[in-house]
Each structure stands twice: as structure tokens, then as C-alpha cells.
Amino acid sequence: MVHRYxxxxxxxxxxxxxxxxxxxxxxxxxxxxLLETNVTPSEIVKNLKGQFEETDIRTALEECESLQEAGMLxxxxxxxxxxxxxxxxxxVIKALCLHIAHDCNLACxxxxxxxxxxxxxxxxxxxxxxxxxxxxxxxxxxxxKNLEVDFFGGEPLMNWQVVxxxxxxxxxxxxxxxxxxxxxxxxxxxxxxxxxxxxxxxEMDNVVLSLDGRKEVNDSMRPYRNGKGSYERVVPVFQRFxxxxxxxxYYVRGTFTxxxxxxSRDVLHLADLGFRQISVEPVVALPEEEYAIREExxxxxxxxxxxxxxxxxxxxxxxxxxxxxxxxxxxxGGPCVYKRLSGCGAGTEYLAVxxxxxxxxxxxxxxxxxxxxxNVYDGVKxxxxxxxxQNSHVYAKEECKxxxxxxxCSGGCAANSYKFxxxxxxxxxxxxxxxxxxxxxxxxxxxxxxxxxxxxxSKEER
Amino acid sequence: MKHIRTLNTKNLQNTVKKGGCxxxxxxxxxxxxxxxxxxxxxxxxxxxxM
Numbered sequence: 001m002v003h004r005y006x007x008x009x010x011x012x013x014x015x016x017x018x019x020x021x022x023x024x025x026x027x028x029x030x031x032x033x034l035l036e037t038n039v040t041p042s043e044i045v046k047n048l049k050g051q052f053e054e055t056d057i058r059t060a061l062e063e064c065e066s067l068q069e070a071g072m073l074x075x076x077x078x079x080x081x082x083x084x085x086x087x088x089x090x091x092v093i094k095a096l097c098l099h100i101a102h103d104c105n106l107a108c109x110x111x112x113x114x115x116x117x118x119x120x121x122x123x124x125x126x127x128x129x130x131x132x133x134x135x136x137x138x139x140x141x142x143x144x145k146n147l148e149v150d151f152f153g154g155e156p157l158m159n160w161q162v163v164x165x166x167x168x169x170x171x172x173x174x175x176x177x178x179x180x181x182x183x184x185x186x187x188x189x190x191x192x193x194x195x196x197x198x199x200x201x202x203e204m205d206n207v208v209l210s211l212d213g214r215k216e217v218n219d220s221m222r223p224y225r226n227g228k229g230s231y232e233r234v235v236p237v238f239q240r241f242x243x244x245x246x247x248x249x250y251y252v253r254g255t256f257t258x259x260x261x262x263x264s265r266d267v268l269h270l271a272d273l274g275f276r277q278i279s280v281e282p283v284v285a286l287p288e289e290e291y292a293i294r295e296e297x298x299x300x301x302x303x304x305x306x307x308x309x310x311x312x313x314x315x316x317x318x319x320x321x322x323x324x325x326x327x328x329x330x331x332x333g334g335p336c337v338y339k340r341l342s343g344c345g346a347g348t349e350y351l352a353v354x355x356x357x358x359x360x361x362x363x364x365x366x367x368x369x370x371x372x373x374x375n376v377y378d379g380v381k382x383x384x385x386x387x388x389x390q391n392s393h394v395y396a397k398e399e400c401k402x403x404x405x406x407x408x409c410s411g412g413c414a415a416n417s418y419k420f421x422x423x424x425x426x427x428x429x430x431x432x433x434x435x436x437x438x439x440x441x442x443x444x445x446x447x448x449x450x451x452x453x454x455x456x457x458s459k460e461e462r
Numbered sequence: 463m464k465h466i467r468t469l470n471t472k473n474l475q476n477t478v479k480k481g482g483c484x485x486x487x488x489x490x491x492x493x494x495x496x497x498x499x500x501x502x503x504x505x506x507x508x509x510x511x512m
Contacts, residue, residue: 020473060465407474450469
């Protein structure tokens with residue numbers, strides 16, 4: 001399977017099964033389109049010699065053929081063969097999302113936890129439960145050395161002492177069990193102070209700072225409970241935090257909704273505020289919510305991704321570049337095929353823990369009673385759910401089989417699929433379209449970077 | 463090559479034999495946690511070799 005597309009003046013061919021990415025000229029672009037439909041080389045020459053020189057056509061055909069022989073073009077899908085062994089793989093738990101607080105000091109309208117209310121059952125995680133969660137993780141992690149613990153919520157800073165105590169406990173246990181904890185923190189920033197910043201900089205591998213973008217956009221979706229906006233409070237402290245981490249190992253993380261389909265403006269606003277690590281992502285919402293993204297919004301959003309990609313390239317050239325999470329792509333190999341097949345790891349390698357110690361496949365499933373998997377005292381009791389997530393991969397989903405983005409997306413978000421289509425085994429179709437666009441843009445941005453480097457290199461040589 | 467420039471250096475098919483150590487980060491399409499998307503992750507075992 002190959003995927004050809006044009007974006008921002010680049011003609012790009014992605015060979016899906018090898019992960020090879022080729023920047024081609026018009027001639028090869030046409031040739032590959034014809035080869036895809038099994039037109040023979042001699043017919044291709046006949047077909048194209050009106051538009052191109054015959055010698056060029058033959059050279060280009062040879063180049064395509066040598067790529068094919070090198071396993072970088074029209075490569076076969078050999079992965080379905082490993083699926084059986086893959087489905088039976090033994091999984092270990094290596095990441096937990098700790099809901100340190102089921103409470104929040106904001107009332108964000110799109111919150112997966114009902115504006116931080118959690119069905120009215122507010123709670124803070126005790127140190128004892130958190131300790132048990134870390135013990136559970138260690139005990140079930142097999143020989144995995146790197147373990148991830150995410151301090152999440154609600155708003156984890158509302159229970160900061162427990163966060164600190166758990167970090168101290170984790171560091172102690174690392175020595176005993178030869179593990180390494182990667183602690184991370186997601187916060188709305190309202191309670192953030194210098195002491196927390198200092199601790200986070202010492203202990204957290206990454207921090208996620210929630211901020212949607214422009215003030216009016218942010219304040220309409222992220223108000224305090226009294227309706228006032230939170231932008232003025234959090235922007236300065238987030239700027240300080242990001243700078244103190246040397247503009248690295250953090251994301252400022254926004255959500256876009258139907259109310260700001262022109263979200264590239266929010267991304268650029270965040271860049272103008274000085275942030276270099278930015279993520280702005282589509283809201284996860286039930287379709288009936290008035291702020292949910294709809295099918296008819298997709299073409300506007302795709303245009304926004306294009307606008308954003310172009311502007312990022314321009315700013316990079318001017319020395320004002322920034323990273324955009326969804327455009328980050330590793331073309332030097334990236335993760336292995338097993339990782340590409342297993343996706344996010346929710347429900348198998350990665351679980352969410354409520355303040356009471358209950359286990360769910362991920363934070364989006366917390367509170368969905370039929371997805372309760374067990375608890376940190378007794379372990380995972382519901383193996384059926386675990387197996388369901390384990391067997392949910394791109395070869396199990398009809399829609400994924402023919403999708404060029406399958407090894408970047410890995411089947412998409414199970415929670416999105418569940419909320420929109422009632423099953424974790426489906427795909428969230430709106431998400432798919434956006435994902436494909438993002439992969440195309442991400443590759444194009446890489447192509448532009450490479451081209452700029454090549455041009456700089458050849459200028460130097462002259 | 464005259465007509466084609468290939469951007470990447472590694473082939474996913476080569477990872478069938480060598481891959482699967484499981485040390486990589488969990489991934490999420492959303493950065494509401496702190497992970498990467500699968501597409502932008504690095505291989506942890508490569509990182510350790512570097």
C-alpha cells in the first residue's frame with residue numbers, strides 16, 4: 001500500500017508497510033499512481049511520453065524499481081502473520097494514571113469528569129492508596145525497568161502533599177526493585193507556586209499545562225466555578241514554568257471545540273506567548289454536546305492544519321520555531337512494529353487508578369462501571385476487559401486495514417470509539433479523518449525541514 | 463537519485479525480528495497525559511544505546 005499526496009508544494013509518497021517516505025517529482029508521482037493500478041512499465045512509458053521525456057521516464061521507472069527491490073516501495077504487508085503470536089503476548093503493567101483528586105478548582109465545560117464534579121462523588125487519593133498503586137505497578141511490571149506514573153485528576157495540585165509523598169516513596173522503591181519511575185504531572189495551573197515548580201523540575205520527566213489558547217476561547221471553556229475566566233491567572237505562571245524547564249519537557253495543552261474551529265490561531269497565540277512545546281487537540285465529547293466536533297467541520301479543520309503547518313515552517317526559518325505535538329513524527333525508525341500494533345496500551349499496559357484504588361483502562365473510562373477492571377489491592381480481576389483491549393488493534397478493525405495512517409495511529413483512541421460508536425473495537429470516524437490529515441502535515445513539515453537543511457548545505461559547499 | 467528523495471533511514475519490517483522489548487512509553491493521541499503519539503515516539507532501546 002502506498003499513499004500519495006500533495007501538500008504545500010511537496011509531492012509525497014508514503015510506503016505504508018516499510019514506513020518509507022519519499023519526496024518525488026511530478027513524473028514519479030504519476031508513475032507511482034499508474035504502478036498502483038498495475039499498469040506495466042512499457043504502458044507507463046507510452047502513457048506519459050506526451051508529458052515527459054522518454055529517457056526521464058525510463059530513469060524514473062528504474063529508480064522506482066530499485067526502491068521496490070530495496071523493500072521501500074510497494075512492500076508487502078507481512079505483519080498479519082505475527083498477529084496471532086502478538087494477540088497471545090504476555091503483557092505487563094508499566095504505566096498508571098493516578099487520579100490524585102476527584103475534584104477540581106475549575107469547571108471546564110468539556111471535562112471528561114463533568115466539570116470536575118465526578119458525579120458529585122468528590123475525593124482525594126490517600127497516601128496509602130497511592131502507595132498501594134505504586135506497589136501494584138512494581139509487582140505487575142515484570143522485567144520492565146521504566147515505569148510511568150502520571151499525576152492526574154481532577155486537579156492533582158489540590159492534593160499536592162500526597163503527590164510529594166508518593167514521589168519520595170517511588171524513589172525509595174526504585175532502589176529496592178531496580179526500576180525507574182518517570183513521573184509526570186498534568187495541571188490547570190491555578191494553584192501552581194514556586195515550590196511546586198521547583199519540585200516538578202527536580203522530579204517530573206514531563207508536565208502538561210492546560211491552556212486552550214486565546215483569552216476569549218480559554219475563558220469560555222475553562223472558567224472558575226463562579227464563571228470567571230482562568231487565563232489571567234495561569235498564563236504568567238505557565239510562562240515562568242516553561243522557561244524554568246528551558247522550554248523543554250513540558251507541553252502547554254489546549255483543547256479546541258466547535259467554538260474555535262480556527263484553532264491554528266490559538267496555537268499561534270500560545271507560540272506568541274513564548275511557549276515552544278504546544279499541543280492543541282480536538283475535544284473528546286459525546287456527539288450531542290453543542291461544542292462537539294461534527295462531520296461538517298472536518299474540511300475547515302483540515303485547512304487549519306495546513307495553515308498551521310505552513311506557518312510553523314515560516315517561523316522556523318525566522319528562528320521563532322516551536323513544536324506542535326500532533327506534527328511530531330520520528331522518521332528515523334520510531335517504535336517497532338509491536339508497538340505500532342499495540343497502540344496506546346490502555347487496558348493492558350496502562351491503567352487509571354481512582355482515589356479509592358479502582359482500576360480502569362484509562363482516565364476516559366473512569367466511572368464507566370462496566371469497564372471497572374479491579375483495584376490496586378486485589379489486582380486486575382476482570383481479564384475479559386483486558387483481553388478486549390489487548391485484541392483491539394489495526395488488524396482487528398475493518399476500517400484500519402486499508403488506512404495509510406494505521407502504523408502511526410495504531411487504531412485510534414478506544415475511548416473516542418466507545419463514546420461515539422458504543423464500542424472500543426470501532427474507530428471514531430471524525431478522529432480518523434483528522435488523524436490522517438495530521439500525519440500528512442507532519443510528514444510535509446519534515447520534508448520542508450530536510451529540504452531547508454539540504455539547501456543550506458549546498459549553499460555552504462558552493 | 464534524480465527523481466526521488468527518501469527521507470527516512472530505517473525500515474519497519476526490520477523490527478519484526480528485533481522489536482518487542484516493551485520498554486517504550488505508553489502513548490496517547492492526546493497530550494492530556496504526558497505521552498507521545500505512537501507515530502512520534504522514539505524506540506527506548508535505541509535511546510539507551512545512544
